[in-house]
Amino acid sequence: AQSVTQPDIHITVSEGASLELRCNYSYGATPYLFWYVQSPGQGLQLLLKYFSGDTLVQGIKGFEAEFKRSQSSFNLRKPSVHWSDAAEYFCAVGVPYSGYSTLTFGKGTMLLVSP
Amino acid sequence: DGGITQSPKYLFRKEGQNVTLSCEQNLNHDAMYWYRQDPGQGLRLIYYSQIVNDFQKGDIAEGYSVSREKKESFPLTVTSAQKNPTAFYLCASSIEGTGGQPQHFGDGTRLSIL
Numbered sequence: 001a002q003s004v005t006q007p008d009i010h011i012t013v014s015e016g017a018s019l020e021l022r023c024n025y026s027y028g029a030t031p032y033l034f035w036y037v038q039s040p041g042q043g044l045q046l047l048l049k050y051f052s053g054d055t056l057v058q059g060i061k062g063f064e065a066e067f068k069r070s071q072s073s074f075n076l077r078k079p080s081v082h083w084s085d086a087a088e089y090f091c092a093v094g095v096p097y098s099g100y101s102t103l104t105f106g107k108g109t110m111l112l113v114s115p
Numbered sequence: 116d117g118g119i120t121q122s123p124k125y126l127f128r129k130e131g132q133n134v135t136l137s138c139e140q141n142l143n144h145d146a147m148y149w150y151r152q153d154p155g156q157g158l159r160l161i162y163y164s165q166i167v168n169d170f171q172k173g174d175i176a177e178g179y180s181v182s183r184e185k186k187e188s189f190p191l192t193v194t195s196a197q198k199n200p201t202a203f204y205l206c207a208s209s210i211e212g213t214g215g216q217p218q219h220f221g222d223g224t225r226l227s228i229l
Contacts, residue, residue: 009155019162031215032214032215032216032217036220039226041203041222041223042207042212042222042223043119043121043205043207043220043221043223044207044220045217045220045223046217046218046219049217090157090158092219093215094214094215094216095214095215096214096215098212098213098214098215099213099215100149100213100215101146101163101165101209101211101212101213101214101215101216102160102163102173102215103215103217105153105157105158106157107156107157108123108157
């Protein structure tokens, strides 16, 4: 079965600084990969997804992620963080071409933005 | 605009009561899901339905029940057998019931015990 690890529970970044959130997955082939963001008391919003092709994926709100097969990673990046980016971020993996529709989510990384 | 509507946003339950959380979608999605979210534990899957009139247990189904009589609706009942129901509950849907498609989420219902 697939699994997802987000090694950082909390990360604090200064406003204007760059951001990288880590995500590692375990799966025997190339999975579908997703990043979601959750503001307090809200549902999850899809930031970006990787299905195949170009390993650098662009998403909404200026975020991007890079799929690295050799490292089983799908790290999320943003060049300059804004205070409004403070939220919890979840990485998720799905199994393509399968009978299963469920996704496996990491436990999340809380992003704090300092002035 | 299409989306997922969860109601109510806040719900209070007395000990021994069953309560039902509503989830409606107008995205014409085949699959729907219920998750429970507790601080520091991420999302845990309660039940999912890949098609109308069919549903499967997720990782933490004990104390919960669901129905899927219509494509648009997937209500979750938290029964009195669920001993620790206080949590944030999220409903989601995906266009297909197979293949790890992206899920779209509602804004959640926060359930508390009185």
